[in-house]
Amino acid sequence: DTGVSQDPRHKITKRGQNVTFRCDPISEHNRLYWYRQTLGQGPEFLTYFQNEAQLEKSRLLSDRFSAERPKGSFSTLEIQRTEQGDSAMYLCASSLLTDGAGYTFGSGTRLTVV
Amino acid sequence: KQEVTQIPAALSVPEGENLVLNCSFTDSAIYNLQWFRQDPGKGLTSLLLIQSSQREQTSGRLNASLDKSSGRSTLYIAASQPGDSATYLCAVRLGTGNQFYFGTGTSLTVIP
Helix, strand or coil, X not given: CCCCEEECCEEEECCCCCEEEEEECCCCCCEEEEEEECCCCCCEEEEEEECCEEEEECCCCCCCEEEECHHHCCEXXXXXXXXXXXXXXXEEEEEXXXXXXXXXXXXXXXXXXX | CCCEEEECXXXXXXXXXXXXXXXXXXXXXXXXXXEEEECCCXXXXXXXXXXXXXXXEEECCEEEEEECCCCEEEXXXXXXXXXXXXXXXXXXXXXXXXXXXXXXXXXXXXXX
16 A cells, blocks of 8 residues: 555544544655644644654644554544534545655544534 | 745636646745645645756646746646645645644635
8 A cells, every 4th residue: 555544534523532543654654744724724834743752732732642653654633522513524644754745644543522 | 935826715616627726935945846635524635846947748648837936837738627626735844944834725625
């Protein structure tokens, strides 16, 4: 498989529960990004990893959100104590370390908090 | 912060027409610009990537141009087909930082 994989595709959870999403980037891509997209809007940046190091975090990433990329391979995004406002599509993308490289996105995880 | 605007927000055309989608950005110190397609409820598919030193890129019926000085990019779609119906997103990366800034997209409907 040469694409970016995200799991699960859909997640429905009750308010207050914790959820975790997984992203498997393209194997040779060193960079990994998480974005969030709400209905009718463009994706908004959440965080960025280069290998296993988390190098940038948006102010959108409140302390209820945490992301990891152990060993510089797959990444997980956890949301604790979910709120209805967390309902969105969570998109993962990866890219080469090469300057000027473009993104390849996964299919996303649709989160619905009820 | 980079602001990215896409006009029009929605567009409906009959099959076979040529069309242009517009993207403007406020900070001209961009590193590159990428056009994506998004089908309803799906992830993003990359269409074209233009580096800041380039003026245009072509792939099949798609042609994207970049004018950094005026802060604009256009996506030209030739001979549109119903399968082109989707939302088209423009994303800009600045020379500093690693994130892309996205517009809100143009929703395209091609009528058979």
